[in-house]
Amino acid sequence: MTDLAARNEHILVVDDDIRIRQMLIRYFEDEGYRVTAVGDGGAMRDCLQKTPVDVILLDLVLPGGEDGLMLARDVRSRSDVPIIMLTGRDDVVDRIVGLEIGADDYIPKPFHLREVLARLRTILRRRQPPVAAPSAEAQDVIHFDGWRLDLGRRQLVTADGTEIVLTTGEFDMLAALARYPGRVFSRDVLMDITHGRRLEAFDRTIDAQIARLRKKVERDPKQPALIKSVRGIGYVFTGRSAP
Template identity: 55%
Template sequence: MSDADATPVLLVVDDDDAIVELVRRYFGLHGFRVVAAADGRAMRAELLSSPVDIVLLDLGLPGEDGLELTRYLRMHWSGPIVIVSGRGDTVDRIVGLELGADDYVTKPFDLRELLARVRSVLRRSQERAAPRPAAGTLRFAGFTLDPASRTLVRADGSTVGLTTGEFDLLVAFVERPNHVLSRDDLIGALHGREAGPYDRSVDMQVGRLRRKIETDPAEPQLIKSVRGAGYLFTAKVERR
């Protein structure tokens, strides 16, 4: 956590003062320190001045909307994002997750559920960031995957930029080559058993991962779709 006393810092990006105050009081009672921003400019300033652990982001903001800010955060900030929005359409949810949000909660929300989701996302983020014992590297199709340092390197030595979700997805594939992995298997690798209604986000993550490791993403040879069953990682994997 950010503070010496392990108090997590939650940044609420919302221009509705009533919701900000509601979240501030409730989360404050449950061990969080809450800071707030009403728009993108204030959000950036807060990220520079506060050691933020997780962002709670509304979509309907003045100026830049929440989807634009999600894209910005994923490019410039490595922490977890939970979108909280009155937009309940499936398209908005999928786009938010596609842009890199870790969860999506619709308004009006139950504070207990929101707290549980924030804690879950924060816990997963901390587990991924925790130092891992050296387990050697895995090589496939000219790539070298290092689970300990969470890096993927091409044959020419350049590093492939992967999001946390993309990396976890690739590890799931590489650890079980030539086994069909169902969407439930992959959801477990990405979210634990808390994926809820966002199963389609797995297909999107697979699509993004293909664009980064396949020679021709339109005709994937490493991650193949198995109709009605899931996905199959076909590459030969060598452990070092």
């Protein structure tokens, strides 16, 4: 995933039920994703030939003589794009076959949209190149806008030499952002860095931590100049680095 596309992945929905397609389009677009929705295998192939996708939500029962299992097998023979199977049939055999031919997950209908989102995020996160949390032994020092961030000593110091006390999570988050100025970090990536993917961590945890961090490093936390929000994606560090 590119820096600016940290939360703009392209989802391809393949389902013959127009109501489900419209529901998934609205929900995932509101979450910041790009969504294309089609009703059969032929339209799915046309889409895959024209544009890359990051994940496919594929219904098991489809019109036109090709079911989701056949389409999943065809896709997997040519691509490693993640596939989440959606089906109203509660058949264990179908589920096992779907996973054996390369589907990444299997969600029965009716489903809860938050569950689909959680499963999708988990799959996409696995494919994202990891961003390591700063090591305790790191000796890097980052200077920006008069601030001094010592990664080895885990200290943040102002221009006049005052040390600002940060929690472990606040320091790890600032370090990750400051090491890559201009890079847009999704909340999921920041969650991995600062919380180690703990189940109790979620988007609002990250937003609250950013808010606390802004109070310590921004002149005006309500008009941040160092850590800016990127609507629908996450956050970006815009501090001016110095040697």
